[in-house]
Amino acid sequence: MKLFRTSSLLAAAALAFGALTMANPVMAAEAGPTPERQNWSFAGPFGQFDRAQLQRGFFVYREVCQNCHSLSRVAFRNLSEKGGPEFSESQIKALAAEYPIKDFNDAGEPIERPGRPADYFPKRYPNDDAAKAAQGAVPPDLSVMAKARSYSRGFPLFLLDMLPGMAYQEHGVDYIYALLAKGYTKADDEKWNAYFPGHTIAMAKPMGDGRVDYTDGSPKTLDQYTRDVSAFLMWAAEPKLEERKKTGLRVMLFLLVFAGLLYFTKKKVWADAH
Amino acid sequence: MSGPSTYVPKSALGRWFESRLPVMGLVHSSFIAYPTPRNLNYFWTFGAILSFMLGAQIVTGIVLAMHYTPHTAFAFASVEHIMRDVNWGWFLRYAHANGASMFFVAVYIHMFRGLYYGSYKAPREVLWILGVIIFLLMMATAFMGYVLPWGQMSFWGAKVITSLFSAIPFVGDSITTLLWGGFTVDNPTLNRFFSLHYLLPFMIAGVVVLHVWALHVVGQNNPAGVEIKNVQRDAVPFTPYATIKDSFAVVVFTIVFCWFIFYVPNYLGHSDNYIEANPLVTPSHIVPEWYFLPFYAILRAIPSKLGGVLAMFGSIAILAFLPWLDTSKVRSGAFRPVFKVLFWVFVVVCCGLGYLGAMPAEGGYVIASRILTLLYFLFFLSLPFIGWFETTKPVPATIADAVLAKSGGSVALAGAAHEKP
Numbered sequence: 001m002k003l004f005r006t007s008s009l010l011a012a013a014a015l016a017f018g019a020l021t022m023a024n025p026v027m028a029a030e031a032g033p034t035p036e037r038q039n040w041s042f043a044g045p046f047g048q049f050d051r052a053q054l055q056r057g058f059f060v061y062r063e064v065c066q067n068c069h070s071l072s073r074v075a076f077r078n079l080s081e082k083g084g085p086e087f088s089e090s091q092i093k094a095l096a097a098e099y100p101i102k103d104f105n106d107a108g109e110p111i112e113r114p115g116r117p118a119d120y121f122p123k124r125y126p127n128d129d130a131a132k133a134a135q136g137a138v139p140p141d142l143s144v145m146a147k148a149r150s151y152s153r154g155f156p157l158f159l160l161d162m163l164p165g166m167a168y169q170e171h172g173v174d175y176i177y178a179l180l181a182k183g184y185t186k187a188d189d190e191k192w193n194a195y196f197p198g199h200t201i202a203m204a205k206p207m208g209d210g211r212v213d214y215t216d217g218s219p220k221t222l223d224q225y226t227r228d229v230s231a232f233l234m235w236a237a238e239p240k241l242e243e244r245k246k247t248g249l250r251v252m253l254f255l256l257v258f259a260g261l262l263y264f265t266k267k268k269v270w271a272d273a274h
Numbered sequence: 275m276s277g278p279s280t281y282v283p284k285s286a287l288g289r290w291f292e293s294r295l296p297v298m299g300l301v302h303s304s305f306i307a308y309p310t311p312r313n314l315n316y317f318w319t320f321g322a323i324l325s326f327m328l329g330a331q332i333v334t335g336i337v338l339a340m341h342y343t344p345h346t347a348f349a350f351a352s353v354e355h356i357m358r359d360v361n362w363g364w365f366l367r368y369a370h371a372n373g374a375s376m377f378f379v380a381v382y383i384h385m386f387r388g389l390y391y392g393s394y395k396a397p398r399e400v401l402w403i404l405g406v407i408i409f410l411l412m413m414a415t416a417f418m419g420y421v422l423p424w425g426q427m428s429f430w431g432a433k434v435i436t437s438l439f440s441a442i443p444f445v446g447d448s449i450t451t452l453l454w455g456g457f458t459v460d461n462p463t464l465n466r467f468f469s470l471h472y473l474l475p476f477m478i479a480g481v482v483v484l485h486v487w488a489l490h491v492v493g494q495n496n497p498a499g500v501e502i503k504n505v506q507r508d509a510v511p512f513t514p515y516a517t518i519k520d521s522f523a524v525v526v527f528t529i530v531f532c533w534f535i536f537y538v539p540n541y542l543g544h545s546d547n548y549i550e551a552n553p554l555v556t557p558s559h560i561v562p563e564w565y566f567l568p569f570y571a572i573l574r575a576i577p578s579k580l581g582g583v584l585a586m587f588g589s590i591a592i593l594a595f596l597p598w599l600d601t602s603k604v605r606s607g608a609f610r611p612v613f614k615v616l617f618w619v620f621v622v623v624c625c626g627l628g629y630l631g632a633m634p635a636e637g638g639y640v641i642a643s644r645i646l647t648l649l650y651f652l653f654f655l656s657l658p659f660i661g662w663f664e665t666t667k668p669v670p671a672t673i674a675d676a677v678l679a680k681s682g683g684s685v686a687l688a689g690a691a692h693e694k695p
């Protein structure tokens with residue numbers, strides 16, 4: 001009986017596994033090399049953001065990326081919320097005021113006023129056509145970019161990415177890092193990128209060493225900038241990541257204890273039946 | 275099996291109500307006194323797991339619908355609003371999206387269980403067919419749900435699948451126009467899909483009631499595939515035996531479910547669905563959700579569009595004919611050496627089709643899809659013949675004997691247990 005039970009449970013697991021085998025292994029066939037995995041502080045079940053890194057990443061975004069890209073699903077107030085860069089309220093007030101926001105005055109006339117913490121990051125271009133005319137292609141909004149790109153390690157390796165102990169969800173940031181820090185390899189062609197599908201990218205290499213002034217002593221290198229801005233984009237795409245993982249731990253502990261209690265109750269109830 | 279209830283409520287109010295609407299008696303006879311075979315293994319807990327998942331999808335779905343906007347201009351933004359601004363919105367959305375996948379994991383295990391143990395055979399044909407109907411409704415529900423967040427895969431998946439109907443002769447184009455509410459996938463499509471996505475789960479719930487009713491008329495099958503002959507020796511009462519076992523299984527399943535929600539919530543999804551739908555940009559590969567992949571592979575394996583559509587729907591419809599395709603006198607696959615081998619080959623074929631459904635439809639993948647599609651149908655078509663020539667192993671006379679053979683001990687009569695409250 002015991003043996004039979006275990007074998008049927010194993011078979012159930014194999015079936016479930018088999019079913020999941022089919023998940024999502026396709027990526028653009030013409031995409032470049034597979035991006036390398038990086039060490040992200042927010043990876044894994046206990047991963048959390050590095051506050052200082054998010055703040056630096058935001059500065060990179062503001063100094064460089066913002067010239068072309070929007071971040072329209074993020075509000076200024078989000079930057080001071082828990083689990084994010086956690087700037088102080090006064091910092092956010094000052095920051096928001098730097099951005100002109102389109103609004104209407106009491107007479108109903110269109111005006112531009114300084115931003116407030118509740119405002120969202122304004123769009124860089126009024127519409128896609130304007131963006132395309134200026135940049136040659138539409139620079140995509142970066143709010144969910146870190147979840148909107150991925151790569152597959154191919155069957156059967158990609159299956160490991162869902163397993164406890166090996167779980168990995170950071171494919172999107174790996175890609176962004178590879179694109180910006182490792183992709184521009186042809187000195188004579190600034191629009192050639194090894195990691196961009198098709199290799200011809202409308203975004204010329206946006207930054208190099210020394211481009212942004214860090215005040216906290218972190219290295220002013222392309223590598224460091226890219227890590228920081230990628231982490232910032234991960235937060236922008238998943239602002240509840242820390243809350244999610246913290247809640248997950250409590251839920252899991254509860255369920256494990258509950259399942260244990262039920263198991264022993266079940267054993268006791270069934271003791272006289274076989 | 276259940277018969278008229280002998281249940282008598284303890285309170286006077288209860289007796290007054292019971293003589294007017296015997297609903298407590300119904301609950302008592304279905305979920306308390308109902309005799310369940312004592313030899314059920316954990317595969318029999320997936321019915322409870324599925325009921326739990328349906329409830330979870332309905333609860334999370336209703337709350338999501340309070341914050342979601344079914345309009346092409348706002349749908350994607352409203353889902354992001356749920357993820358960012360709604361209290362516990364990220365949890366609801368990840369629970370609902372992963373819940374759909376878990377629902378299908380459970381239903382596939384449930385169906386393969388039925389297949390292996392011959393649960394579709396007389397007298398359970400209607401029960402089985404109701405299950406096939408639930409499966410179809412689930413597929414329709416999940417397909418329409420996936421369109422709602424209005425990402426690139428939502429849009430292009432909807433486009434590919436709805437276009438299939440245009441292959442039907444004469445009425446095809448009208449059906450497609452009706453589904454779209456226009457001449458392409460657009461706002462009217464999103465509106466009707468939202469409406470139907472809200473409706474269908476309740477239809478599923480209705481069919482589930484019939485499914486459970488049919489189950490309680492004919493009784494549960496079991497690993498030995500022999501009916502309950504002596505309720506005292508062969509069965510245990512649903513409560514506490516099945517209730518506690520099902521509860522344990524549901525909680526274990528929830529642990530797996532929560533692992534996905536809290537730690538790998540986007541693993542089962544496609545990153546392209548975080549790009550807002552754009553009718554002018556076609557993704558390089560359009561892939562459906564994983565649970566549709568085997569059927570998608572069958573669709574693409576056939577060179578003609580109409581042929582592909584027929585094969586795909588045929589691959590599901592053929593399940594409804596199983597009770598009559600299988601001619602074996604022996605119910606449980608455990609005593610059928612040839613069937614057992616074919617069953618496992620069939621499982622591998624289904625997983626293989628799933629893999630191929632995710633691959634581009636080119637070169638060797640197409641050839642492999644054709645071979646596996648052929649094998650898929652051959653499995654069903656071989657069943658009548660196997661039933662005729664297969665030499666089966668001896669089947670235990672009663673469930674009690676089966677338990678005895680397994681445990682090697684003596685069967686404690688559960689009669690005493692029956693009297694326990």
Ligand code: HEM
Pocket residue numbers: 328331332333334335336337338339340342353367370371373374377412415416417419420421422423471472474475476478543
């Ligand atoms: C049989 C049960 C159900 C299944 C299998 C199912 C499946 C799905 C799927 C696959 C999605 C897409 C999730 C995503 O990728 O974001 C979805 C979205 C949605 N569903 Fe359901 N669903 C079910 C029941 C319900 C019910 C009963 C309701 C409402 C009462 C509902 C409301 C919604 C809403 C509002 C969305 C859009 C929000 C979102 O995308 O997260 N669902 N559903």
